[in-house]
Amino acid sequence: MNSTRKIGTVAAALACAACVDAMAASTVIRDFLDDTISLVPNQFDVSLFERVTYTDNVKNSPKDRIDSVHFDTGLGIEAYRNKGDLSYGVSGEVSYDYYTRRSSDMNGWDWNITPFIKASGLSDIHNLKLSLNMYGKIEPLSNSDLRYTRHYTTEALATYDYARHEHWGFMLNGGYKYDYYPQDEFEDYTKHTFTGSFVPYYRFNDDVKTGMRLQISKTAYDSNRVRSDSYKQTYNLFVDYRMNSFLEAYAEGGIEKRSYSGKARGSNGDRDWNWDFLAALRYSPTIRLKFELKSQFDIEDSTSGKSYGGGAAYVWDNSIAATWKPEAKYDFTAKAGIESQNEVNCDDDTTEYYVLFRASYRFNEHLNVYAQYKYDKVDFKYGYRKPGEWPANVLSSRGFTSDPDYYENEVTVGVSYRF
Secondary structure (H helix, E strand, O other): OOHHHHHHHHHHHHHHOHHHHHHOOOOOOOOOOOOOOOOOOEEEEEEEEEEEEEEOEEEOOOOOOOOOEEEEEEEEEEEEEOOEEEEEEEEEEEEEEOOOOOHHHOOEEEEEEEEEEEEEEEEEEEEEEEEEEEEEEEEEEOOOOOOEEEEEEEEEEEEEEOOOOOEEEEEEEEEEEEEEEOOOOHHHHEEEEEEEEEEEEOOOOOEEEEEEEEEEEEEOOOOOOOOOOEEEEEEEEEEEEEOOOOOOEEEEEEEEEEEEEEEOOOOOOOOEEEEEEEEEEEEEEOOOOEEEEEEEEEEEOOOOOHHOOOEEHHHEEEEEEEOOOOOOOEEEEEEEEEEEEEEEOOOOEEEEEEEEEEEEEEEEEOEEEEEEEEEEEEEEOOOOOOOOOOOHHHHHOOOOOOOEHHHHHHHHEEEEOOO
């Protein structure tokens, strides 16, 4: 393994760890130990796909449940080109969502597109990567606020890796993210997030790397009348340990704090230092079987109802995933996780449980089919209510538990054809 590849694996792990704020809060299990884009020299693939999903709670309501069939029709693209030390390309998909059964207000275009450019060994640049991610979709705002909303995001990332020395090096990361909510009832969640980090590291050998991640980020809302602007500092140590080809581990931990400002300011614990950590383990007993474990504790900006303003939430996410490929044509995946969210300024605390099973079959290099089942359940500390319906102090004093918790079953079948 050459030095560029060695540092690339460290960079991938650190880049994932440094983008905690960009991680989805529900059913996505991130790969913490590999790069997010696998480069294939001069590849150009275009695919058409159709996904049909049955959901028994499409409006995410504990009461007045509505089932619906969801058709997702779209186009995917993967185009990469390597030219000397320069790699560039784009990957992503564009699709149209069509819902039935009293949910036509959710119909619309979805997209997720990522162009990138990566340079190695050019002039004084050892390893530079620039990428842009743009996506639009409809999804629940958060576990504490289950209302569906259209959400458009543009995110730009830059990573520079200096690795001229045999043992030591450093990384510089910078990012900008814009989250736009077009609906009037969610306009106060539109925000800009700026992130920068400095990551010095030391490589003892091919198996053990360690270092520090020093990061600052600022989140500014277009309107801070009900959402508080936040400033976050993170000081972490990390270890990346590759025991052998079967077992890999990554661990990171340290301290961080969030500070809040604006007209909605009033967060308990403002400017307090808190612990954070991330641990990931991959075990591959055979080339066809892989297990992944992840545990992460972090402080995030709250997305509870408007009545409570801004502030923080403590989020602890634990998950396990297994992938089995008995042969090239078959692929089976199982995922499960538990995520607890403890709101600092109100009683909208939740615990989410989720499981996912997926099986796919590739007929040939062009045609692929799959089936998937997902179960998602959110328990509310004091029972579900509409955001802002009960003040937190009234809720606590009454021990409000009359409304049921939220759950959803989802079954999907899909087919894709690659040209």
